[in-house]
Amino acid sequence: MSEPLLKIQHLNKTFQSNKGSVQALHNIQLHVKEGEFITVIGPSGCGKSTLLKIIAGLDVQYSGDVHLGGQPIKGPGIDKGFIFQEPRLFPWLTVEKNIAADLSLRDPNVRKKVDELIELVRLEGFQKSFPRELSGGMAQRVAIARALLRNPKVLLLDEPFGALDAFTRTHMQEVLIDIWQKNKTTMIFVTHDIDEAIYLGNRVVILKPRPGAIRNIVSIDLPIPRKKTTTSFQELRLKVLSEFEKIEELELVDSSGI
Template sequence: MSAPLLEVGRLNKVFETKKGRVHALHNIDLAIKEGEFITVIGPSGCGKSTLLKIAAGLDTDYEGEVRLSGEKVTGPGIDKGFIFQEPRLFPWLTVEKNIAADLSLKKPEVRQKVDNLIELVKLTGFEKAYPRELSGGMAQRVSIARALLRNPKILLLDEPFGALDAFTRAHMQEVLLDIWQANKTTMVFVTHDIDEAIFLANRVVILKPRPGAIKNIIPVDLPFPRKKASTSFQEIRYKILSEFEKLDELELVESAGI
């Protein structure tokens, strides 16, 4: 059996605040295989985004171990792509130049790769458009293409569709699955939405709060494309909901757009 791509071991994270110490993550152990699509879900304040930022190397102040391809994660790098909740595009650059970032489109290999990514994220015809001319979903697709440009080993997505309307969000879920299936990039996706978590993932990691810890990991053994109204989909949904035993936890998740 091959070694996991991403390994998180005995991870603990404490924030020092004016009101005292906040234990954000407690003894997180997680192994993710190459090519997997993992979703992370849980109530607000359970440490989902903190876990993602630590895996990306954006936060290195913790106890425990995080390894990518066997090497300790000590900071951000091109081997880890990160997608924030908002697109964070350069407003003065076109779509193609935002994707290329600091690489020159005059180089044939860069030009070819940018063109391929524009086609992959379904933005053909918008190469010369500026961020102000794009919808929220289109702008987030530019962010994903930019993150994929350098062939990261893993793509970490922090609620990237949270601000989108329901129809755009559903479309973006389909687009992201197309990208994952075409590129085989390992993905870890944080969300508040149980249906979204099941629709996308091979496994759903459920976190509980105070402090954030893994409550359970639910496998999603459903073929693609998935139907949210199907009996098998709803059975997994019920299984995940049943993990939220406390009423306040269930309300926090249900109020987040399900």
């Protein structure tokens, strides 16, 4: 059996502040295979962003083991692409220059890869456009292409479609699945939308809050492309929803002090 690409073991994270300490993550165990699409779902404040930042190497103050490709994660790097809710493009650069960023488009290898990515994220004809001329969904596709140009071992996405309207969001989900199938990049995608988590993921990791911990992991064995209206999709939605109901019951028990 091959080693998982990402291995998280006994991960605990506590934030210290002048108001006291907050345990953001408690004993997280997660193994992700190369090429897997993992979605992470849970209520606000359950540690989703904290988990992604630790995998990205943006936060190294934790206890436990986090290994990527057999190596401990020591800090940020291009092997870990990160997509935020907002695209964070350079407003003064064209689409193709935003994707190339610090790499030169005069390098034929870069040029070729940028052109391929523009086709992959369906932005043909917009190479010379500026971010202000793009819709929110197009801008987010530029951010995804920029991250993919660096051939990351893993692409981490923190509610990347959260700011988009419902129609654009559905379209972006289709585009992302297409990118994943063609590029085979390992994805870890945070959302609080149950349908989005089931539509995209091979496995849905359900987190519960206070402290942030894995409540359950649900495998999604539906063929791709998935249809949100099928009975099997609805059954999975009920399964994930029932996990949230269990979380609410736990919360009630907690708050009643039993």
